[in-house]
Amino acid sequence: MRFALSADSLDGVAPALAAALRERGHEIVARHGALDPAARDDWAWASEAAARDVADGRADQAVVACWTGTGASIAANKVAGIRAALCADAATAEGARRWNDANVLALSLRTLSAPLLGEILDAWLAAAPSADAEDRANVAHLAEIERT
Template sequence: MFDHETVARQECAVRNAQGGGRGHVIVGADEASPVITDIETHLRRLGFDVTVIGPPAHQDMQWAQVGRRVGELVASGDAVFGVVACWTGTGVSIAANKVPGVRAALVTDAQTAAGARRWNDANVVALSLRLLTPALASEVLDAWVSQEFDPSEQENIAQVEPTPTTSTQHG
């Protein structure tokens, strides 16, 4: 059986070690869609190395698996950011956000994408396949990659990072 995850991780490691381009991006979706191909092409044009996971890469994965896997690859440093998509964008966003260190933002327009990067230090962009067109995808991604995190927001970001939970007994 072909292990797509191992291959993706090895490809990430090689690309990151080579240091070429603008970095490596993981794109994942729960269904094969022409707009995912457009996203991959656009990101490559912008100078990113791209790995696609999920049904667009002929992998049998549901939205929860796609969101979590992209989140894991971003959180581990194997990718500079991730792009996830499902019909509404909500499911993959929720799944990605379950991974410690991931800040996935459900984005429907360029301004929201820019703000998510600048003020929220988002590292995964979640998109709705229902709403997405190739032109909108390009606008969102252009805004996303053009923004840097505003360091003055660091204290705010720290407040939403996972904290260790302690179990207490009520008696």
Template sequence: MRIAFAADDENATTEAVLGYLAEAGHEVTRPAQGESWPRLGAAVGNAVVAGDVDFGIVMCWTGTGTAIAANKVPGVRAALAWEAWIAESARKWNDANVLAMSLKRLAPDVAVEVTRAFLAEQNAPDPDEAANIAQLG
């Protein structure tokens, strides 16, 4: 898959996620690299909505700021996830197109597990949720 990834800091958790994405064969782009968390979130959101990538992944200390920034872009459904079930449910029931994670509070292996769950094909959106998703505008 094509993934837009952004993080406003680097540590073992961001490295683990990037390493997993590379190992899994995903094509990763890093829009607005080095910019502030609001700009990173917006850049990833814009890449998703433009169709330049299939999904976005944003990380900041909390995950919240980049999630808010991404969700300001119309058409973005960014989900802050801290465990695999939250991530897979975000895809199934919310048709989330951006995954947000805390780079400070998720251990590297947990962040990788969350990322794997979010991108897993079997966690594709539930058609029964289409009407609810449409109400998001």
């Protein structure tokens, strides 16, 4: 799978994101914010750029990160077609992929350890979107909300 990455600083697990995904067999197609020395590193700009990579088809998914993860999630969710989920544990990551068909993983650079990052990534990557009609209807409704 092709991933875009963003972080607003090189704190916490930010430097480990690309390696953690590559170790799991995934390709990094873009780096934004502090992960690209030439880019603006503010969370809103960096997260938007990674989310646009997904929305425009350059990446299949993205991981966005800031100190709390909240700002990164909010910025990514402003891009049409993006369903970013702030995940602090593996169960939330698995549920976000399954029930919400989340396509952007938002992370806190303040709270995550390397082992917890691995657990979250493993759960995120192992989960598939639900085929349940009710779950699909909820995800489809998000697109309707974006249009209004």
